[in-house]
Every structure is written in C-alpha cells, then in structure tokens.
Amino acid sequence: MTLDLIADKGIVLLGCGKMGSAMLKGWLDAGLSHDAVTAIDPYPSDWLKDMAAKGLHLNWDLPREPAVCLLAVKPQMMRDALPRLAALGNGPTLFISIAAGTTILTLEDLLGRRTPIVRAMPNTPAAIGRGITALVGNAGVDEDRMALAEALLSGIGRTVRLDGEAQMDAVTALSGSGPAYVFHLIETMEAAGIAEGLPPAIARELAVATVEGAGALAAAADEPPAKLRENVTSPNGTTAAALGVLMDEERGFPPLLRAAIAAARKRSEELSLE
Numbered sequence: 036m037t038l039d040l041i042a043d044k045g046i047v048l049l050g051c052g053k054m055g056s057a058m059l060k061g062w063l064d065a066g067l068s069h070d071a072v073t074a075i076d077p078y079p080s081d082w083l084k085d086m087a088a089k090g091l092h093l094n095w096d097l098p099r100e101p102a103v104c105l106l107a108v109k110p111q112m113m114r115d116a117l118p119r120l121a122a123l124g125n126g127p128t129l130f131i132s133i134a135a136g137t138t139i140l141t142l143e144d145l146l147g148r149r150t151p152i153v154r155a156m157p158n159t160p161a162a163i164g165r166g167i168t169a170l171v172g173n174a175g176v177d178e179d180r181m182a183l184a185e186a187l188l189s190g191i192g193r194t195v196r197l198d199g200e201a202q203m204d205a206v207t208a209l210s211g212s213g214p215a216y217v218f219h220l221i222e223t224m225e226a227a228g229i230a231e232g233l234p235p236a237i238a239r240e241l242a243v244a245t246v247e248g249a250g251a252l253a254a255a256a257d258e259p260p261a262k263l264r265e266n267v268t269s270p271n272g273t274t275a276a277a278l279g280v281l282m283d284e285e286r287g288f289p290p291l292l293r294a295a296i297a298a299a300r301k302r303s304e305e306l307s308l309e
C-alpha cells in the first residue's frame with residue numbers, strides 16, 4: 036500500500052511539537068498535499084501556522100474517516116487529548132502512537148478494543164529523514180495497515196518491525212533516547228578537545244565530523260563495529276591509550292551505557308503506569 040490512501044482520506048496529527056513536526060515535514064517533503072493533513076495542537080508553532088497558510092487544516096473539524104490518526108502528544112497528555120479522537124475508534128482508521136511508555140492496552144481503553152493501533156518509536160534524526168522507527172501492531176492491524184504505517188514512517192527514515200510490544204521499552208531506551216547520548220558524546224568530545232588546547236570552533240567541527248563519519252562508516256561497512264574500532268587502533272598507539280580508559284569494565288563505557296540504557300528502560304516502564 037502506498038500513501039495514496041492518506042492523500043485520499045487524510046491524516047490527523049494530534050500534537051505537532053518536535054517529533055510531530057519532524058514527521059509532518061518528512062511527509063510534506065515527500066509530496067503529501069497540505070490539505071490532506073489536519074493538525075490538532077493548542078500551541079501551534081510559527082512553522083505549523085505557515086503550513087496552515089499553505090492549506091493544512093489547523094485545529095479544524097476532523098475528517099469523517101481519515102486513513103490515519105498519528106498521536107504525537109506527550110504520554111502525560113494522552114488521556115486528556117485522545118478523547119477528542121475517540122469517535123474515530125473501532126473503525127477503519129489506523130491509529131499510530133509514538134508516545135513513549137503508553138501501551139497499546141491503554142490506547143485500546145481510550146479508543147475501543149476493535150481499533151487498529153500501531154505503537155511506534157521514532158527518533159529525532161527523523162527531522163532530516165535519517166531516523167529509525169520501530170513498530171508493533173495490535174490484533175486489529177492487518178498486513179495492509181502495517182504496510183501503510185511503514186510507508187508513512189519510512190518518510191522519515193528506516194523502519195523495523197518488532198516481534199512484540201514487550202520490546203518497546205528497550206527500543207525507547209536504545210534508539211528513541213539514543214540521539215541524546217550521541218549528542219552528549221559530541222559535547223564531551225568537544226569539551227575535551229578544548230581542554231587539550233584546541234579553539235572551540237575547531238573542537239566542535241572535529242567532534243561533529245568524527246561522529247558523523249564514524250556513524251556513516253559503521254552503517255556502510257561489512258565489518259562489525261568492533262573490527263572498525265580495531266582498524267583505528269595501532270598497537271601501543273594513541274587510540275589504545277584512550278580505549279584503555281573507555282573500555283574499562285568498571286568505569287568505562289560498558290557499565291556506564293548499560294546503566295544509562297537500563298535507567299531509560301525503567302523510566303519507559305514507569306510511564307506506562309502513570
């Protein structure tokens with residue numbers, strides 16, 4: 036299935052903040068017409084108002100039977116915001132939620148048990164079409180609707196199907212929150228470069244380009260990341276000196292990232308109970 040169904044029947048976007056607007060930008064760039072989109076947001080950004088001036092329906096009445104409702108409000112807002120769309124539940128409209136922690140069961144409670152629902156977790160590189168989104172559907176999601184969700188989300192990067200919803204908390208902790216870990220790595224590399232005597236602008240450029248290039252190499256290479264790491268590391272050289280610190284089993288990256296990702300996963304589980 037292509038996005039033709041969305042062009043024909045429309046899409047409703049509930050919440051158009053950072054992720055909602057990143058996704059919307061991807062669809063519009065991919066050729067979706069502005070007037071196929073109804074966005075609901077009590078605090079629309081200037082960009083969203085510009086899109087409304089080009090034909091997007093902002094805070095208008097809902098289409099009768101849209102192809103998709105995409106839920107991009109904060110998990111804490113879901114119970115307040117979703118009843119507005121409840122009349123579209125238990126019908127053919129596919130609901131896609133990107134809210135961290137909000138379970139399919141909670142969404143079924145709010146929308147009706149027969150509502151086709153996909154739970155998805157994108158990440159912010161979506162803003163430049165380089166995100167990755169993991170998806171899982173409830174029993175009401177047939178193959179056509181899953182393909183529709185994938186087509187929609189592939190407008191903002193890659194997609195991956197999960198075996199079950201139980202994997203979603205770990206996905207949220209790894210790739211949903213993950214860009215923040217990488218941005219912090221860039222920040223700390225930059226600060227360390229400055230501490231070693233580099234001018235700030237050069238330290239920033241070197242840190243960003245190194246992460247960008249290493250990420251692209253890891254994605255393009257046939258070898259696993261461990262082999263790519265070894266390729267950088269001369270015996271008794273500079274990289275080996277740094278990795279002695281970073282790969283320390285008690286104080287290096289392995290225990291640090293294990294603890295960070297476990298904390299994010301735990302928070303995702305907690306959000307499902309709030």
Ligand SMILES: NC(=O)c1ccc[n+]([C@@H]2O[C@H](COP(=O)([O-])OP(=O)(O)OC[C@H]3O[C@@H](n4cnc5c(N)ncnc54)[C@H](O)[C@@H]3O)[C@@H](O)[C@H]2O)c1
Nearest residue numbers: 050051052053054075076078107108109110116134135157
């Ligand atoms: N930012 C990320 O990296 C990221 C990644 C994956 C998933 N998510 C999920 O995406 C969702 C949105 O996150 P975000 O970072 O875009 O947040 P955000 O705060 O930027 O956007 C939320 C938007 O919802 C709007 N809103 C508030 N009340 C509303 C209501 N009653 N009806 C409609 N809209 C309402 C706000 O005005 C805001 O524009 C969250 O559920 C989050 O868990 C975010």
